[in-house]
Amino acid sequence: MTLTLSPPSATAPPLQPQGWLRYLSFSTDHKVIGLQYLVCGFIFYLVGGALAGAIRTELxxxxxxxxxxxxxNEVLTLHGTVMIFLWIVPVVNGAFGNYLIPFYVGARDMAFPRLNAVAFWLIPPAGLLLISSYFIASAAQSGWTAYPPLSLTTPATGQIIWILSVLLLGGSSIFGGINFIATILKLRRPGLKLLVSEILPVHARKPLFGYTTMVYSIMGIVFLGLIVWAHHMFTSGTPPWMRLFFTIATSFIAVPTGIKFFNWLATLWGGKIALNSAMLFSCGFILNFVFGGITGVALAQVPFDIHVHDTYFVVGHFHYIVYGGTVFVIFASIYHWYPKVTGRMLNEPLGRLHFLLTFVGFNLCFAPQHWMGLNGMPRRVAEYDPQFELINQVSSVGALLMAVSTLPFLVNVILSAFRGEPAGDNPWNGLTPEWLTSSPPPVENWHGEPPLVHEPYGYGVEPGSLSLAATSGRDLWSAGDPERKP
Incomplete structure (x- = not known):
């Protein structure tokens, strides 16, 4: 079982103000870099959202x-590229990975701090280069995947600039990945195993159900994800044996995914659930991702895939996976860790309003697109059969609600940073290492050396006590008695 860290013997001093200019500098502090990723990614999210608004207005x-x-076609290509390469990938990996991994392994920073800074500072110029290509006469029009034949018929100049931008972004991801692996393997303190944080156990006050099966399920998804790529190519003349193999492989990926869903629901079952903003977005993610997974299994079947290939059914499915399964988690994570970063709580009524508008708007926008695809509306077209006009207008209303949902979120984040209720060091009574130091954390994360102590999912103990010996058959270190050693 994974071990984590105990609270320090003395409260670490809060992070001293250093001025906002440090977020514009070549900082090597993993916490500053994590926030740089988050803010930069959110700016590009607003750009991608504005492009989506232009698409829905046209439709x-x-x-x-x-x-x-x-x-x-140019706006469609830029929208997908910005959302994937400049919002989802940098924020999920760069922002939360950089901020949290050193806490989880008991390190004071990443293994290669300067490489960490380089990885981030490749992103802004790559993003500006990508966007600038759309102010020339021949911007890329091949979609965010740039598959042939579209990539072969799009204007050469714009496509070359697009490729250069993506190469820079890929270099950033590679540098960050090298840093993550080195940090996890080489800087974790003696006795620490690999650790993954969970939001659901904290807000349900229950241990994560099926920890071992969850780990093996994730490993299974990683492996199967490498051998399902041809399910996008069933209409490209693939031989029957290849269709059969990729149908089976794609369908089988639902097994480990289903195990993860069962574990999440079992974690919630019987828990003391706090329906705060972080939990609402987490539950919204589960609902959306389940629906996206069901439509994904349908798309794995060759006859059905041939019928709906290159239609709005695929667009709806894709957004349920990528937006419903990723962006909802990003917002849940922001609401969960905002008190750690700033030392202040976000406003819950504004957070719930943000969730309501996002959840309703998202489903109103993308659920009808499955019906459009089943009835034959092709994707990536600016003109369509008039029979789809009303349902497209409904979808555009949903997109408008999603755009409006950004306003309470921005107001909440900005005002709470100055006027929010003080959070204390551990407002959620979490057990993972980042909550066992001050909020905000000191420059080097802890005051003194962080000792080992307890299981990371040992909820259900008396309030105010972190002694988890009753939750495991092991003789663990009690946080209330730091002199007691295993």
Whole structure:
């Protein structure tokens, strides 16, 4: 079982103000870099959202009356590229990975702090280069995947700039990945195993159900994810034996995914659930991702996939996986760790309003697209059959609600940073290492050496006590008695 860290013997001093300019500098502090990733990614999220608004505005009517056809293809390509490469990947890996991993392994920083800074500072110029390519006469029009034949017919200049931007972003991800692996393997303190944080156990006050099966399920998904790529190519002349293999492989990936869902639901079952903003977004993620997984299994079947290939059914499925299964988790993580970063609580009524508008708007936008795809509306087109006009207008209303949902979130984040209720060091009574130091953390994360102590999911103990000996058959170190050693 994984071990984590005990509270320090003395409260670490709060992080001293250093001025906002440190977030514009070549900082080597993993916490500053994590926030740089988060803020930069959110700015690009607003850009990608504005592009999505332009797409949905064009689709309000069956004719091309807002964006010219070529411009529509350019906006569509830029929207997908920005959302994937400049929002989801940098924030999920760069922001939360950089901020949390050193806490989890008991390190004071990443293994290669300067490489860490380089990895981040590749992102802003790559993003600006990508966006600038759309101010020239021949921007990329091949979609965010840049598959042939679209990538072969798109204007060469714009496509080359697009490729250069993605190469820079790929270099950033590689540098960050090397740093993560080195930090986890080489800097973790003696006795620490590999550790993954969970939001659900904290807010359900229950241990994570099926920890071992969860780990093996994740490993299974990682392996199977490498051998399912051809399910996007069933209509490209693939031989029957290959179709059969990839159908089976893609369908089988539902098994470890289903185990994860069962474990999450079992963790919630019978728990003392706090329906705060972090938990609401986590539960919203489960609902959305389950629906996206079901439609994914349907798309794995060759006859069905041939029928809906390149239609809005695929668009709806993709957004349920990528937005419903990733962006909801990003917002849940922000609400969960904001007190750790700032030392202040976010406003819960504004957080719940943010969730309500996002959840309703998301499902109103993308659920109808499955119906459109089943009835034959192709994707990536600016003009369509008039029979789809009403349902496209409903989808655009959902997109508008999602755009509006950003306002209470921004107001909440900005005002709470100055006027929010003081959070204390551990407002959630969490047991993972980042909550066992001050909020915000000191520059080197802890005051003194962080000792080993207890299981990370040992909830159900008396309030105010971190002694978890009753939750395990081992003789663990009690946080109330730091002199007692295993």
């Amino acid at each position: 309000l009517t069956p004719i091309s009356d807002f964006l010219p056809r070529e411009t529509y």
